[in-house]
Amino acid sequence: MSESASLSGSDARRAARNISALMIASIISKGALYIWQLVLSPWLGPSEYGVYGTVGALIVNAAAVASFGMGLIVIRDVARAPHKAGKYWAAMLYLQTVLALFAYVAMNGVAVGYSETVRAFAALAGINLFIDLFGNMGHDLLIAREDMVKTSSVEIVHIFFRIGFALLALTAGWGLLGVYAAAIVSGLGRSAILVYFNFRAGIRPEFPFDRGIARPLIINSAPLALSAFLTLAYQHSDKLLTTGILGERVTGYLTAAFIINFGVIELFSTTVLVAAYPLLARYYDDGKNPFFGSMIEKLARYTLVIGIPLAMSISILADKIMAPLLGEAYAPSAGILRLLIWYTAITMFGNVFSTGLLIQNQQRRLLLIRGAGLALNVTLTAVLLLNWGDPRGAVIASIIGEILVVFLLLKGFRASGWTWLGVANSALRLLIVALPTALTLLLLREQFIILPLLGSAGVYLAGFLLARVLRADDWDLLYRLAASVPGGGFLLRFWQRDVELSW
Numbered sequence: 001m002s003e004s005a006s007l008s009g010s011d012a013r014r015a016a017r018n019i020s021a022l023m024i025a026s027i028i029s030k031g032a033l034y035i036w037q038l039v040l041s042p043w044l045g046p047s048e049y050g051v052y053g054t055v056g057a058l059i060v061n062a063a064a065v066a067s068f069g070m071g072l073i074v075i076r077d078v079a080r081a082p083h084k085a086g087k088y089w090a091a092m093l094y095l096q097t098v099l100a101l102f103a104y105v106a107m108n109g110v111a112v113g114y115s116e117t118v119r120a121f122a123a124l125a126g127i128n129l130f131i132d133l134f135g136n137m138g139h140d141l142l143i144a145r146e147d148m149v150k151t152s153s154v155e156i157v158h159i160f161f162r163i164g165f166a167l168l169a170l171t172a173g174w175g176l177l178g179v180y181a182a183a184i185v186s187g188l189g190r191s192a193i194l195v196y197f198n199f200r201a202g203i204r205p206e207f208p209f210d211r212g213i214a215r216p217l218i219i220n221s222a223p224l225a226l227s228a229f230l231t232l233a234y235q236h237s238d239k240l241l242t243t244g245i246l247g248e249r250v251t252g253y254l255t256a257a258f259i260i261n262f263g264v265i266e267l268f269s270t271t272v273l274v275a276a277y278p279l280l281a282r283y284y285d286d287g288k289n290p291f292f293g294s295m296i297e298k299l300a301r302y303t304l305v306i307g308i309p310l311a312m313s314i315s316i317l318a319d320k321i322m323a324p325l326l327g328e329a330y331a332p333s334a335g336i337l338r339l340l341i342w343y344t345a346i347t348m349f350g351n352v353f354s355t356g357l358l359i360q361n362q363q364r365r366l367l368l369i370r371g372a373g374l375a376l377n378v379t380l381t382a383v384l385l386l387n388w389g390d391p392r393g394a395v396i397a398s399i400i401g402e403i404l405v406v407f408l409l410l411k412g413f414r415a416s417g418w419t420w421l422g423v424a425n426s427a428l429r430l431l432i433v434a435l436p437t438a439l440t441l442l443l444l445r446e447q448f449i450i451l452p453l454l455g456s457a458g459v460y461l462a463g464f465l466l467a468r469v470l471r472a473d474d475w476d477l478l479y480r481l482a483a484s485v486p487g488g489g490f491l492l493r494f495w496q497r498d499v500e501l502s503w
Contacts, residue, residue: 024152029159030267036163037259040179042327043170046252052176053255054114054243055121057236058107059128064232065103066096066129069224070217071140072358076281077217078144084213085141086206089198091214092137093205100129114243124180131187138194141203143277150197154190162186223363230370233378242391254391256322256330257337260314261344268306269348272299273355284359290417296356297418298474301426303352305469307345308430309437309460313453314341316441320449339395346402353409360415369408377401426469433463 041049074088104126111122142151162182169178198204239258243251276299284292314321318338323331357366377397384393410420437460444452470478479497 027267029156030263032159032163034259034263036166037256038325039167040170041252041256041259041330044176046256046329047249048176048252049255050243050248050250050252051115051117051121052179053239053251053258054118054248055125056255057239058111058118058122059125060232060236061229062103062107062126062129063132064225064229065106066100066133067136067225067228068096068099068218069221069226069228069363070096071136072224072277073217073221074140075144075277076359078141079146079281082145085144085198085203087210087213088217089137089141089203090205090207090209091217094209095214095218096133096137097130100133104129115248118243118248121176121180124177125183128183128187131184131191133191135187135191135194138191138198141198142194145201147197147201151194154193154197157193158186158190161189220361220363223367224358227363227366227370230367230374233374242385242394250391253330253333254336254394256326256333257340257395260321260337261340264310264314264341264344265348265351268310269303269351272302273351277355277359280355281359288416292356292359293415293417295417296352296413296415297422298477300349300352300423301470301474303348304423304427304430305464307348308434309456311341311345312434312438313441313456315339316438316445317449317452320445336391336395339392339399343395343399343402346399346406350402350406350409353406353413356413356415357409362412365412369405369412372408373401373405376404422471429467429469430464433460433467433469436463 040052044052070092074092078085078088107126108119108123111119114122139151139154142148165185166179166182169182172178174181239251239254242254276295280292280295283289283295315338318341319331319334322334322337326333354366357363377400380397380400381394384397385391387393437456440456440459441452444455475497479495
């Protein structure tokens with residue numbers, strides 16, 4: 001029996017539904033955010049957009065401190081023991097409120113080193129640390145119960161309301177003040193709705209405060225929180241250092257390229273891993289179940305299949321993406337994006353093994369790995385920016401640091417059912433397929449952008465099938481999942497495999 005057959009029918013259908021819900025929500029919400037950024041960046045201009053990027057970098061790092069990595073621990077533990085949801089909620093309320101206050105003070109302390117504009121907007125944007133606290137708790141508890149349809153619906157409504165409010169505020173001449181006001185108002189609505197959904201499901205914070213829940217939660221979350229903080233500091237240190245060394249306008253160019261990077265990771269990596277997380281946590285079984293290792297291997301392989309052609313296409317066609325989308329004022333962003341997208345592909349691959357180590361309760365190992373990556377990244381970023389005076393130096397530093405992180409993740413990950421040789425074999429085959437695909441892109445890059453995209457996609461697909469990048473059991477699993485998602489029956493009219501659809 002194939003490894004994929006060890007997945008029960010009900011779990012497979014639920015996983016397929018969850019991935020479908022999150023993917024659809026992610027496509028809609030991230031697509032809306034992409035369009036919004038395309039409107040916002042030229043509306044603000046590189047200098048003000050640089051302020052936006054700098055404040056954003058401060059906020060995400062503060063948010064990592066406020067959440068303290070508890071969300072993933074709670075999802076994992078509540079997925080295994082749903083009756084403890086109320087106790088975990090009470091513990092999060094107590095612990096994260098204190099942490100959010102500390103994060104707000106610390107963030108504004110760091111902002112003192114920047115301009116008065118950055119300091120003012122950081123203080124305003126930081127209010128969302130407390131507002132999002134409640135929404136994120138409600139979101140995590142719903143994810144733990146695998147109620148992705150509700151969370152996805154809320155995220156879509158939240159994004160559209162936030163964009164609409166901000167657009168009205170910008171039209172009224174409020175500038176960045178309107179953007180942050182929209183975030184606060186929409187955040188209040190999101191938190192209220194997610195808390196309501198949990199209340200309606202009969203889940204409420206259970207007091208008195210249970211130290212038996214809180215103590216292991218804080219202990220298990222601490223390495224993960226530090227790792228998340230280091231990861232975000234690693235991702236955003238380039239903007240903070242660039243603002244300090246080269247100024248806000250150059251940071252605006254870097255931020256514009258970073259938006260593409262962030263959206264690709266959220267859509268093609270984070271969405272899938274969040275949906276698969278509860279399933280993997282249940283099947284882990286203290287490392288004894290080979291299904292866990294097998295699924296990590298498949299996720300890594302699928303990430304390579306998506307990440308390599310994406311990075312190649314965006315890198316080669318970067319100048320045809322940035323200037324037409326954002327205007328000539330952002331033309332320098334193309335050179336940054338050309339490099340940054342490779343950091344994106346490497347990060348997507350590494351995220352699979354970060355998730356695996358988290359489920360294995362290896363948060364301390366993750367902390368050491370992220371710490372090593374951050375130290376190398378920050379050191380190289382400072383050296384290259386000071387010596388080159390070019391924001392691409394920060395991107396090169398990030399790529400080198402992420403390569404180190406992925407190397408250490410691969411070195412440290414162990415699981416029954418996982419073999420690195422299987423992934424290495426697929427990676428080698430993909431690199432062979434990538435050569436004619438890249439050549440096609442280069443030959444057609446001067447044509448209208450649709451032509452090189454379609455031409456290279458055809459070459460890649462043909463090479464992908466001829467090189468047999470995916471194994472038979474990979475295709476069987478994809479076929480079963482395709483049959484389980486909404487609309488899968490229509491797809492199966494055209495795609496036939498000799499597989500018994502027991503679910």
